[in-house]
Every structure is written in structure tokens, then in C-alpha cells.
Amino acid sequence: MTDMTLYIGNKNYSSWSLRPWLAMKQAGLSFREVLVPLDRPDTQKQIRAFSGSGKVPFLEHGAVKIWESLAICEYVAEIRPQAHLWPSDPVARAHARAVATEMHGGFAELRRNMPMDIRGRWPERNRQSHCTAEIERVIGLWREARERFGKAGANGKGDFLYGGFTVADAMYAPVTTRFITYGAKLDPATTAYIEAVNNLPAMREWAEASKQEPWELTYPVFRQT
Ligand SMILES: N[C@@H](CCC(=O)N[C@@H](CS)C(=O)NCC(=O)O)C(=O)O
Missing domain, CATH: 1.20.1050.10 (Glutathione S-transferase Yfyf (Class Pi); Chain A, domain 2)
Structure with missing residues (x-):
């Protein structure tokens, strides 16, 4: 059971989501994915329930919460130096x-x-x-x-x-x-x-x-x- 959740947008369209997702996979991390479909009437409501930025990607790792794709990649690099x-x-x-x-x-x-x-x-x-x-x-x-x-x-x-x-x-x-x-x-x-x-x-x-x-x-x- 993992304590990591990455919130992402549609895999076909969400380029910002792909970046940390790929870094996390390449780092060999096991994580849960929650996909919020973009450009729908309730998209913003759904995203704002977990992120004040109103954007995906967003990473939850226990009590740690990180938004912005590059910041998530940096965090992954730090917790997985290997x-x-x-x-x-x-x-x-x-x-x-x-x-x-x-x-x-x-x-x-x-x-x-x-x-x-x-x-x-x-x-x-x-x-x-x-x-x-x-x-x-x-x-x-x-x-x-x-x-x-x-x-x-x-x-x-x-x-x-x-x-x-x-x-x-x-x-x-x-x-x-x-x-x-x-x-x-x-x-x-x-x-x-x-x-x-x-x-x-x-x-x-x-x-x-x-x-x-x-x-x-x-x-x-x-x-x-
Ligand atoms: N600077 C942000 C950009 C994130 C971004 O723009 N995400 C888009 C999806 S690719 C989003 O969440 N849009 C919200 C919406 O469409 O309602 C990052 O690097 O994570």
C-alpha cells in the first residue's frame, strides 16, 4: 500500500501531468493515480478540493503536498537519489x-x-x-x-x-x-x-x-x- 498519490489530468492532453508521472515511474516509485478529466463543468471544483492552485499535477505524499510539475520532479529526485x-x-x-x-x-x-x-x-x-x-x-x-x-x-x-x-x-x-x-x-x-x-x-x-x-x-x- 502506497502513501503517494499523484493527481493528473487526461493522459492524452495533460502535458504538465505527464512530466512528474514519468519522473516518478523512472524513479521506480509506486504511487496511486487520480485522474481528473479536464475542461468539464466540474473540473475546477474537483481540482480545488485538493489543490489551491486549481491545476494538476499535484502530489500528496503522506502529509507532504506539492503542486507545480517541476517542484514535484525535484521532490522525487530528492527522495530517490538512487x-x-x-x-x-x-x-x-x-x-x-x-x-x-x-x-x-x-x-x-x-x-x-x-x-x-x-x-x-x-x-x-x-x-x-x-x-x-x-x-x-x-x-x-x-x-x-x-x-x-x-x-x-x-x-x-x-x-x-x-x-x-x-x-x-x-x-x-x-x-x-x-x-x-x-x-x-x-x-x-x-x-x-x-x-x-x-x-x-x-x-x-x-x-x-x-x-x-x-x-x-x-x-x-x-x-x-
Ligand atoms: N505550471 C503548472 C501548470 C499546470 C497546468 O496548467 N495544468 C493544467 C492541465 S495540463 C490544468 O490543471 N488546468 C486546469 C483546468 O484546465 O481547469 C505546472 O507546471 O504544474
Whole structure:
């Protein structure tokens, strides 16, 4: 019996929920999930019953209550040091933290124009041209992390940004699914990284569950076009 509960939104659409969920799975934690369907008349009432922020994800661990996806990932990294969710080298770790934080606070155009829809395949809705600079920035960050730290195995061997999986990978996991959903044309190194993330058993589990969900949301950006 676990004393950890992660409150999340729909697996198909809630990109912020995917991040800590994936970090927790990669850390080998056992936890209960409570899914609150988004964009329904009672969504806010349901979420505010456990979180004053009115948003998911939200983690309860006994008396500990944490909101904000990145803060939850940080907490997981601290209680599970053996999972190495941050590189041990201070330079690689600082880089990974900057990369993760930039995702948490930025890329508004990318998030607006290419919203997460894991089971969807919408090459015809490809709005890459509306957020070219941000996409180039993401790809550049991934390339720099892989070249400087990943290939040298800063966080152990692996195909992730710093070698072995880190919180930075968790933060960008929803971006990797967006590139798949919207059929983005990418270079081989970027494609290989996207495959590494999406081939994780936990990512497959999340994607499979997203296909079983009955809810269909239409993002405002697609109502305009
Ligand atoms: N900065 C927050 C963002 C969380 C967020 O925006 N969550 C969305 C779902 S992905 C939400 O809960 N929306 C509430 C609603 O739609 O009523 C985080 O990193 O956790």
C-alpha cells in the first residue's frame, strides 16, 4: 500500500501531468493515480478540493503536498537519489536544471500552436511555421546537451540528454510527442532522441492509456484554422 498519490489530468492532453508521472515511474516509485478529466463543468471544483492552485499535477505524499510539475520532479529526485534524476557533476546538473526550467517557464508559442494530443496524428495541422524560433531553440538545447554531456555519459550511459534519464528529459517528454503528433520533419539525431523517450516502457504505458480515454477536446488554436 502506497502513501503517494499523484493527481493528473487526461493522459492524452495533460502535458504538465505527464512530466512528474514519468519522473516518478523512472524513479521506480509506486504511487496511486487520480485522474481528473479536464475542461468539464466540474473540473475546477474537483481540482480545488485538493489543490489551491486549481491545476494538476499535484502530489500528496503522506502529509507532504506539492503542486507545480517541476517542484514535484525535484521532490522525487530528492527522495530517490538512487534514481539519479539529476547528473551528479555540478556543471552538467546546472545545465540540466537550466534546460528543464526553460521548458517550465517558456515555449509558450510551441505549447499554444502544437498542443499535446498523444494519440492524435495531425500532419495537416502542422503549425511549426508559427513557432519556428522556439522549435529551433528546443532542438538546439537537445543537441547541446547530447553533444556536451549525453554522449560522454554525464549521467551514466544512455540515449537521453545527459546519458541516463533525468528530470530534463521528463520536462521535454510532451514536446517529443508533439513532434510525432504533428509530423515534424527533423534531423536524425533529434529523431533518435524522440524515439529513445517514446520507447521507454513508461511512455508506452502512458500513450496506451491515452488511447483508452473517452474524452475529446478541441484546442482553441484548431478552431481558428
Ligand atoms: N505550471 C503548472 C501548470 C499546470 C497546468 O496548467 N495544468 C493544467 C492541465 S495540463 C490544468 O490543471 N488546468 C486546469 C483546468 O484546465 O481547469 C505546472 O507546471 O504544474
